[in-house]
Amino acid sequence: MAEKVLMKGNEALAEAAIQCGCKHYFGYPITPQTEIAAYMSKRLPKEGGVFLQAESEVAAINMVLGATAAGVRSMTSSSSPGVSLKSEGVSYIAGSDLPALIINVQRGGPGLGGIQPSQSDYWQATKALGHGDFQMFVLAPSTIQEMVDFVPLAFEVGEKYRVPSMILSDGMLGQMMEPVEFPEKKDTAIAEKPWATNGHQNKRPKNIVNSLYIEPEVLENLVKERYERYEKIKAEEQRAEEFMTEDAEIVIVAFGASSRVARSAIKTAREEGIKVGMVRPITLWPFPEKAIEKTIPTAKKYLCVEMNMGQMVDDVRLVVNGRKPVEFFGRTGGVIPTPAEVLDQIRALAGKEM
């Protein structure tokens, strides 16, 4: 086993990307994700890759589009306001059926907002990062180890289904250090890309990357075909962690940074005899409906804990579908909830009903 090292989340994620064969990075600095770009600028040239600080976020995402169209693993990273700028390019990538990795190290919003950690881009990541009918494969790490482990996963799933992938992180995970272990180096099997525009050498018909379709019927058929792939992703790629849910009467649903806070509160509540557990969505899209469904028989109440005003709670309510009450607790604007605050919510729910 490799030695555990202490690394900042942002740097660990960047190293993981390099180790799984991503040699093309295009970005623009913004707090609290700048360490990703800085790390790439130091390491990629030595790895025979390309680091390019673009003139803007819009330029960076379009460079990613170009690189991924040519068949190489390519990524960009930013924080909330910068990710909004990328939305047009992300929609073009989705409309061109290309994989690509986009990192969002979230900060408070809307507007320039603040620079402290937030989860208020959940809706943007899972519903509409850009115009048109499309989805991204969205992963939510909660530890630095997951910041590492989810990078190859995001590339592999994105390439398998030809969809853009996002790792939805936040300022806390980006800035903090934790012990992390990198997987043993192996030759990464990057999927065949027969669609890549990498030179036909007169041996095959030319490939075209395009997202413009003037004929409505043609476009409709294309979108429908894409949605068939989305259905496969929903069936096969849902991921969630179930924590103390076997007998849970109160089921917390939380992802990323807020799931860490919730976990501390759950441990204390368990010591007090409260039957509480957590479903932690790892994939935000596809939303882990199956994991939530499994908790329905024991659950009396759900509590969604987020660092926003209540976004993922909509998806939890869609799954629970009125069968049980779904409550919400959140802090926003860059404020991280404390375990004590979440514990108070759990106690109140337990007192109200049990």
Next chain:
Amino acid sequence: MSKTLNVLLAGFGGQGILFAGKTIAYSGLMDNKEISWLPSYGPEMRGGTCNCSVVISEESIGSPLVTQPDVLIAMNLPSLDKFVDAVVPGGTILVDSSMISKKVERTDVNVYYIDATKIADERGLKGCAIIILVGKMFKEVGFCTKEALDKGIQKVIPAKKAAMLGLNQEALKIGMES
């Protein structure tokens, strides 16, 4: 040491707050403990107040943000004033008394005053004042084994700054003996 130790280090930018936090974190890691290190970041670091949360635990760490420290290391008055009431009863406060003349009024915490910045300057250890306090913290709280602390300080100093290792080891020793 109980299962989890929450440490908060606070002072001005440039006093080595983040470095000292890393020293504590790496030492815990050498004992195979769970570790988290979370800095304050952004404009407040530029000459303003700077703080750093470190958690050492037997079990996986929930929130890495320390809001109720077991140990507070305070390197200036605004930091002491801001966090003194957050320390848990029975907790420990280490004060650099070269920087802070005020005394802690609470009686339910253990307070140690070390003239750290003055001692560091006199002994040719400029900039290592906070490491003296880390040494004192080791003596009073015992957040890791001695062996782990020795390894931790070596890990946290990069090879190209090897000259700094001796100074920091000296500072730790002064803290442990004071």
